[in-house]
Every structure is written in C-alpha cells, then in structure tokens.
Amino acid sequence: MSFVEYSEVIQDSDVAIIYLGHNSVMPVKVQHGAQTQTRYGVIRHSSDLIGQRYGSKVTCSKGGWVYVLHPTPELWTVSLPHRTQILYTTDIATITMMLDLKPGSVVCESGTGSGSLSHAILRTIAPTGHLHTVEFHQQRAEKAAEEFREHRVSHLVTVRNQDVCKDGFGVMGAADAVFLDIPSPWEAVGHAKAALKKHGKEHVHTEGVIPTVLKPTRTSTTVNTSWRFFSKAHRNASSLLPKIVSLSCCALFGMWNQSGSGLVTGG
C-alpha cells in the first residue's frame, strides 16, 4: 500500500480506509493484534484485515459489515483528522489542472495545514516529482511529516517548519508550480517568484468568497498586473434532492512571464 501506488492485499502497517456507509469513512492503521471499534462492532485486524483483499466486505463482531478500501487522496480528504480547515476534492481537482501538475512536477506549497492538498499533489507528481511544503506551526508540520511517512510517500516530499513570508520555501529556481494558501499571500509572492523556475506557474488561493475578494486584488497589486479568478460551487445531486449550493473557495491563477517582471493572466 502507498498513497501513490495500488496494492492488492492488506498488510501489517498499511493505512486502510473503512467504508461504513455513504459519507462515513474512517482511516485505520493496520496492526497485528489491534482492534478497531465501529458502530457495527469490532474489527480484529489480524483476522479480518491482514491478508484480505482491498475492497472486501468485512463482517464485524455485532454482525454488521463494512468495506475496506485502498487509500486514495480523495478518501483521505474526507476521512483525515482535521487540524485546520482543508481543501476538498472539487477545488483540489481544479488546482491540479490549472497548475499543470503531472509526474515529475516540482511543487512548492504553503501552508501544509492538514495535508489534504499535499496528498493529492504527491499522487499526481509521483514517481519523479517533488513537493516542498512549508508550515509555520511546529506540531502541524511534525504531524504532516509523520503522516507522509506512514503513507509511504516521504521520499517525494520535504516538510519545512518555517514562515514562508520571511524565509521562503527553502528552494530557489526549482519549482514548476507554487501554491499559497496563507493569511497574507502578498507577503510571500516575492519568495514564490524566487522558488519558481524561470518558466513556472503560481497559484494563490484564498479561503472563502466575500471576505477575501480583497485578497486577490491586494496580491495582484503587489505585482501590478491582472489575474484570472475562478470560483466553484459544487452541487451534490446524489439523493436527487438539490442540496444547498456550497460556494467553495476562490482561487487565483497567474503565470510569471519571461522576464519575470510580473504576472500575466494564466493560460
């Protein structure tokens, strides 16, 4: 098992995703002798998980059953323990495309937060790319690094515990793409530029819609040019009843031009 490659059979020290029902998933660290409590009963790792195929049905002690799924960044996003507000798959998908991420891309990201986007980036840039992620909160940085190790992706990522606005990303002229999701993105724009390869791409993301319509403008005046701006609303029609439209985050895309004198509209 790893978050960047599939495997068939559950093994000790894997991370598996238990599917309990629609909108109900939980991650589990598989260990010999361990047990996991669910509302359907107990799952004993040694007998019920280890050696079973991913995707199998597992019957729990009380008689109910669950499915065990192979971890993917999408499943991780909806089941990970939140340390911060995270990005969800809808936005992550758009970000991945707009930053032209693919195997071999080198990406700089700040802040790491709970690692939702980080895992998705790692999946896309594997096996030859690298992610440099910066988190100024020490515990969150450590927790993220720990998760990357458990998920067998730590060879693809470097976590730095520093303030990106003061100290940058820790790399110069190496990144194909930069992603900023921090309270004051305009302060990090200079470091973003330094981290980018001469022809890289940058993306500034800001949470929420109304309060931060100001953010992209301020960031854009920092570099004195115009950006293109996307916002997405995701409507889930699975129950055939229209749910409330939830406006998810706005994102701002730009691309440094040749001489690096400013950003031009992406594309």
Add this chain to the structure above:
Amino acid sequence: MADNGDDEDHYRIKEGDYVVLKRGEIYKSVQILPKKKVIFEKQWIFLDNVVGCLYGNTFEIRSGGGLQLQNTKTTENSKVAGTDNRNIIDDGKSQKLTKDDIEKLKDQGLKGQEIVQQLIENSATFSNKTEYAQDKYIKKKKKKYENTVTVLRPTCRILAMMYHGREPGKICHLRYDTLAQMLTLANIHANSKVLVFETCAGLVLGSIMERMGGHGTVVQMFPGGGPVRAGVESFGFPARFHETLHEFPICHLNALEAGTLDTFAKDPDAGMKFSLQQKKVKQEEKQRKLAAAAARLDGRNADGLVIASRFHPCPVLLRLLRFLSPSRPFVVYSQYLEPLIECYTKLKEQGGAVSLKLTDTWLRHYQVLPNRTHPRLLMSGGGGYLLSGTTVAPEPPAGSTPGEEPAPKRQKLKATEG
C-alpha cells in the same frame, strides 16, 4: 540553480513541435512545420521564426511572419483624467481618425501599439474619461489592433479550454473544470492501468496520458472501426508515451470474456490497394496489437475506468466495471443528467460499487483589478455531469453461502491474536 543549459533547451520551441497559439481567450493547436502557412484568427502566418525561442513568448505578426514583442509598457497613463462621465456625449464623433485613416496607418506598417497611441491622441473625449475608463478604452483598442500571438506548450488545461471554446460539440460539451474533476476522482496517476471509453476527440485520453507521464498502461475501448485520437496528437507526447497506449474494440468484449477471441480474424478492409505482402504485415501488426490489449484486459485488474462519450453510458459502464479490481475508482461523464441517473439506479441494484456520487460543478470567472474586482458571468449547467464511485468485491450469488449473511446475533469470535 536549476536553470542550466539543459533546462533551457526544454523550454525552447523546436521544429515539429505541437504548440498552441493564443490571442486573448482564443486558442489554436498547430504543428510547427517549415514554410507552412497557418491561419489564426483570420490571418495567415508563418511560424518559422518562432523556432528557437522560448515557450510563452508573444510575437507580433508582421506581413506574414512573427517577431518578438518587446516588453513595452508605454501606455503612458496621461495624468489628465476626468472624474465621471456626465459630460461625455456618445455621438460617434469623438474619434477624428476615420476607418480609412486607420487602414493607411496599418499599411504604413505601424505597430499595433502605435496605432493605439494615435487613436488616443485623436480622441476628443479621452482626457475627460476617468482613469478606469481610460484603461478600459486602451484595453479594447489593443484587443482590436494589436497583432500578436503567444506560443504555448500544450497542456491538458490549455487544450481543454481550446476545445471547449472552439468545438465543444466534439467533446460532448465537456467543460475543462469537469475534466479536472474526472482526472482527480478517477485517481489517475503514474504506474496504474486505466480503461478509457471516450468520444471526445482524444482530449480525455490525452489528459489521462499526461497525468500518467508515460508510466503505466492505458487501454482505450472504442466503438466502431477504430479509435479517434486526433486530440492526443495535439499534446505532443514523446514517442515512448504511445507504447503505453493500447486499444480494444468494444464489440469484441463478448469474445474476450468467452475466451474465444479470434486474434486471427480477417482484415475487414481487405479490399484496399496494398500489395499482398504489405497486407500481411499490416494484418500481423493488427493482430499483435489486439492480442496485447486483450492480455492487458484479461487479468480483470484495471485500476480505473473513465467513460465520456455521446453514447448512453449505462451498458458501457456495466460491461466494463467487471474489468476493474475491487476498491478502484470509476468516473462517468455525460452531457445530460438522465443517463447517469439510470446508471446510478442500476448500480445500486446490482451492487459492486459504493460511494456513488452524482455531481456537477459551476464555474465563474472574475475580473480581478484593484477596486474593480467582480464576477463576470456564471457558467452553470453547461459543463456536464459526473457519476463517480468505487468498486468493491462483488456479492457472492445469493444462496451459495448462507452462512455469510449477517446473523442477528453471533457467537463471540475466538481470540486469534498473534
């Protein structure tokens, strides 16, 4: 520093490259061939001069050529500006230059930038406009008179925007953000085996190949005679990417499953005017490819399934799902909602899939300028719908192992730790 000679080379345009020409929001995919005339936005241009330049550069179109555009920031914002438009009368007489005058300027060989400057100087009301109005005016004139084209390296994003803008009918009106959702929900990544069934001119296939980076396998199922892959060429993949791509005719699926796939079938277009020797070689090649694709499918262990076509997705989906391993994602795109509702219902009945979600996304572009940030328009409902889910181990047939039914009360399992 990562920018050494090698990297530079990678960013330079070479002859034979597939590139995308861009002006404003208009994109066009072309191949750089020597002395080849290319039409772009009602103008003929030759691309010979761009070879050797960096991608992303903007070129001016002279009479039939391309030249590098200097980074001119000569839009001298005249300090003179008005406060509002109460005294500006739109009588069509503010501009002193006539259409003929402008044509004369163009013939004299004036650059777009200079024409705009002339227009500004000859406009009676320009200095009465507010600063923002002046900006808007200049932008509008630039759009009309600047003869520039930017040369870009093709990526999934750019090609998806191009197809959506130019020929949405060819890609079943798949909007680019919906395509982004598909690639992520299906967990497309290197070193996996993906099955694709698409009639989107190869755009979906190419995007998947880009996200796999030449590692892994893609098997394209196709209806009819042969797969349509025009879009894949536009990506400009290196040759080794094509080694990971296989195709398999969907009409032969029955035979494959029954084990009776005849890889020595007679070539249907045997009436072509090739020599016997050539025909034999072609036939053998075809059979070899078919056998290779069949081998990829036989294991029933694909890692992902993506469907995006003008055909009704239900039969295709139900047929192809069994070629996936358990615990693997699948995504179905449809321009309309109703076929996906059918798929959803059928899947719920037959089982074998969890986490089924039927979604569509809305997209809104914003203009971002200081003090002028606002949404432009809302694109909704026009991007198509997605059905996504994850496969699970299929249910054993009813009645075969009654002991597996969840009993109301079970005896405690014996401890088997260690």
